Amino acid sequence: MPKLSDRYYTGREAQRKLGITEPALRNLVNQRKIRKVIPPGKQYGVYLKAEIDDYAEKWMAFLTAKEPPKTTFEIAQLSDMDMVYDVALRAIGPTMSAELRRSWLGKNPESCYVVKHDDKVVAFFHLLPLKEECLMDFMAGKIRGWNITADNVETYEEGKPVNCLLIIASEPDLNDTTRMHYVSRLLRGIRQELGKLGRRGVIFSKFYATSETPTGIAMSIHAGMQEYGQRLNKRLTFVLDPETSTSFLLGDYKEGLMEWQKSHKQNRKNRISPANGQTKTPA
Structure with a gap:
């Protein structure tokens, strides 16, 4: 049976992946840039790995992009x-x-x-x-x-x-x-x-x-x-x-x-x- 951890990050795991704090993660959710999902019967939300990984890649690409000439x-x-x-x-x-x-x-x-x-x-x-x-x-x-x-x-x-x-x-x-x-x-x-x-x-x-x-x-x-x-x-x-x-x-x-x-x-x-x-x- 598939585990929840196979497809989702916990809040702490998402923070580490993105290199941000809990309030920063909450702001991204409020801005609807990242979705937070609360599984049935669970108290805390989780985050789809595919979304977090995609966002992390885009942010890293932004940070490491080569500057224009001169x-x-x-x-x-x-x-x-x-x-x-x-x-x-x-x-x-x-x-x-x-x-x-x-x-x-x-x-x-x-x-x-x-x-x-x-x-x-x-x-x-x-x-x-x-x-x-x-x-x-x-x-x-x-x-x-x-x-x-x-x-x-x-x-x-x-x-x-x-x-x-x-x-x-x-x-x-x-x-x-x-x-x-x-x-x-x-x-x-x-x-x-x-x-x-x-x-x-x-x-x-x-x-x-x-x-x-x-x-x-x-x-x-x-x-x-x-x-x-x-x-x-x-x-x-x-x-x-x-x-x-x-x-x-x-x-x-x-x-x-x-x-x-x-x-x-x-x-x-x-x-x-x-x-x-x-x-x-x-x-």
Whole structure:
């Protein structure tokens, strides 16, 4: 007799297959992108393997798609902020000025990344470390992005925990396939940069994001972020915890941070004399 497990995944199995959290899986069900089936006499729902596998393949194809020719991923420069602002304005709506973004970048030169095509910014990613009070006020809707001054931006330092606000957008006036290429290139680049920061000992406590657009909400969900807090009209808030998340974005970061932790631990051990437990001093 065929078993239920032959054709269906449990909720936990579906999460692992897709690399997402339980709230993210629930959102996919609510959006009718994935069907949840409750078998007769059972309390918990299951998911058709064929549907989950197909969705996972499409998402992986999106993430690994090759970018169009001449597409580059770069750390943003001050001179890029006018183009970043232009993309954000058309993709998101009323947004932070180019001047304000330049002030953020001036405080932390590694807080924004861009994808360019023919020297034009077509996608960007703010990885903005903020002071706790400012970040929480923003997430609660007490302040908006244009109220975040450079004084509230943190720097990346070895061994220093930081919380980051994520802001992402891509050129809206393109077909879906081209936009997918650009965003895919952006996310792959961000994954690699997070790995570099991890190897330098930068400790990301949590990542936060908000969105009011269907594209932004879908991107947050697929990145493994969890919705939290109260919705403010159409504005949803998300959080990503590196300690518990299995998000594809964090793979390189976790490996890099582990390398730093091992090296840091070994260096501390080497500074302690095994004979008397005293710290070694240079001759």
